[in-house]
Amino acid sequence: MEGSSSYLKPCATVTKKEGDSRKETAEHMEVVVNSKRKAEFEPEKYEEEEEYDDEYEEEEEEWEETSKSDILQAPEWDVDSFDGVEYCSSPDVQLSTLSDEEEAIHDYNIIKRQLIDSKGFYADTNLKHIYHYKGICPVSLDLMAYPDRTFRDYWEEMVHVCLERHNQDKDTKVEFVEVVRGHYRGGRKCKSYITFMAREKPDGPLVEYQAKAMVTLDNKRHPILCRPTPPTPNP
Numbered sequence: 001m002e003g004s005s006s007y008l009k010p011c012a013t014v015t016k017k018e019g020d021s022r023k024e025t026a027e028h029m030e031v032v033v034n035s036k037r038k039a040e041f042e043p044e045k046y047e048e049e050e051e052y053d054d055e056y057e058e059e060e061e062e063w064e065e066t067s068k069s070d071i072l073q074a075p076e077w078d079v080d081s082f083d084g085v086e087y088c089s090s091p092d093v094q095l096s097t098l099s100d101e102e103e104a105i106h107d108y109n110i111i112k113r114q115l116i117d118s119k120g121f122y123a124d125t126n127l128k129h130i131y132h133y134k135g136i137c138p139v140s141l142d143l144m145a146y147p148d149r150t151f152r153d154y155w156e157e158m159v160h161v162c163l164e165r166h167n168q169d170k171d172t173k174v175e176f177v178e179v180v181r182g183h184y185r186g187g188r189k190c191k192s193y194i195t196f197m198a199r200e201k202p203d204g205p206l207v208e209y210q211a212k213a214m215v216t217l218d219n220k221r222h223p224i225l226c227r228p229t230p231p232t233p234n235p
Contacts, residue, residue, distance in 0.1 A: 082119035162211035166226035
């Protein structure tokens with residue numbers, strides 16, 4: 001990601017013995033920006049009494065009360081968690097000692113609107129991504145997702161999972177062409193928001209599509225939705 005220092009690390013597994021970190025799978029990754037993992041959701045916390053809509057934070061709080069079978073449950077197909085979510089700017093917060101904190105919070109509100117308007121599929125990479133709405137952040141296609149493949153490769157695999165389900169349900173069959181960009185949210189249910197180019201078989205024009213998929217802690221890949229990119233709403 002431009003403008004930030006980032007690295008990928010495995011998320012925690014359901015059961016983990018001391019000293020067993022080498023067995024953590026690269027399938028469950030989270031993005032850590034500027035080594036400030038705890039601060040990623042700070043602006044959203046100031047809203048929690050009036051507008052608590054951060055599904056990532058809810059997932060963390062409910063972990064102790066949630067059974068393993070619930071955590072591993074597949075998502076409902078063709079249901080978008082962003083449906084019905086409306087933008088509300090975060091209130092002014094007390095600035096930290098970071099010299100660029102004011103700009104980071106300003107950019108956070110822009111990013112939040114962009115993610116809500118695009119339902120998780122677009123955020124300007126030129127803005128400061130210090131805070132992440134719902135834990136979602138853009139990731140470079142050339143960043144290594146595994147030791148042997150990039151996010152471009154990883155997301156191609158995820159798109160094919162989504163297209164397989166899409167083509168089962170639809171009369172029009174869609175063929176993958178290439179990944180355009182992607183956004184990622186780590187955690188116990190890792191989610192990918194992938195924009196890609198596709199072609200309706202056999203000789204249809206190129207169409208921009210969106211795919212959303214999730215990987216659960218048992219390493220299973222689950223399609224969530226696959227659709228043509230909807231028109232961008234007016235500001």
